[in-house]
Amino acid sequence: MIRNKSFLSGLGIGIIAATIMLQLVHSAQSIEQRTKEQPAELTKEALEQFARKQGYKLVSAADQADTPAQPDAEKAAAVAKAPEVQPPKEAVPAAAAAAQEALPPAAAAPVAQAEAPVVSLPKKSVTVPPGSTAAGTAALLANAGIITDQQSFLNLIIQQQLNDKIIATTYTFEGTPDVAEVVKRLTTR
Structure with a gap:
C-alpha cells in the first residue's frame, strides 16, 4: 500500500x-x-x-500645432469671458407698459411683474454609522426630520430588499424629500 x-x-x-x-x-x-x-x-x-x-494613426507634433484648436473649446472660452448683459432696471417696467399700450382695450389687463422669490429649502444632515440596521437608520432619519413616517421607509426598504445595502456616510437633504428618494440616496453610491 x-x-x-x-x-x-x-x-x-x-x-x-x-x-x-x-x-x-x-x-x-x-x-x-x-x-x-x-x-x-x-x-x-x-x-x-x-x-x-x-489601428492607430500617427500625427506629428508639427501637424498638430498647425491644426486649429477645437472649436468647442474656443466657444466655451469665449462664453466664459463674455460679460453677462442685463437690461437696466428701468427698461423692464417701460417694456411692460409699452406691451400693455399695444394691446387692444379689451385685452389690456394689467401686466403683472412677477419676481420669483428665491426660496432656499432648509438643509438637513444625518450621519449613518457603519453597521446600521434599517430600523436604526429610519429612527435617525426621523429624528433629523428628513422622513415623517418610519414605517413607510422600512416597508419600502424591505420591499426592495435593500435592508443590507444602506451605505454608511453623511447625507444632506433639502426640505422633506420623498421616501423613495431617501431610499435611493441611501442605497446607491
Whole structure:
C-alpha cells in the first residue's frame, strides 16, 4: 500500500512539474514572438506601419500645432469671458407698459411683474454609522426630520430588499424629500 502511495505521489508531482515547465516554455515563446513583430529600432515609416497595423494613426507634433484648436473649446472660452448683459432696471417696467399700450382695450389687463422669490429649502444632515440596521437608520432619519413616517421607509426598504445595502456616510437633504428618494440616496453610491 505504501509503495502505491509513493508512486502516485511521485507521478502527481511529476505531472505538475511538467505542466509548469510547459507553461514557462509557452510564455517564453509568446514573448519572443511579440518582440519579433516590433523592430528593435523604429524608423518613421516602420512606426507608421506598426501603428496602422494596430489601428492607430500617427500625427506629428508639427501637424498638430498647425491644426486649429477645437472649436468647442474656443466657444466655451469665449462664453466664459463674455460679460453677462442685463437690461437696466428701468427698461423692464417701460417694456411692460409699452406691451400693455399695444394691446387692444379689451385685452389690456394689467401686466403683472412677477419676481420669483428665491426660496432656499432648509438643509438637513444625518450621519449613518457603519453597521446600521434599517430600523436604526429610519429612527435617525426621523429624528433629523428628513422622513415623517418610519414605517413607510422600512416597508419600502424591505420591499426592495435593500435592508443590507444602506451605505454608511453623511447625507444632506433639502426640505422633506420623498421616501423613495431617501431610499435611493441611501442605497446607491
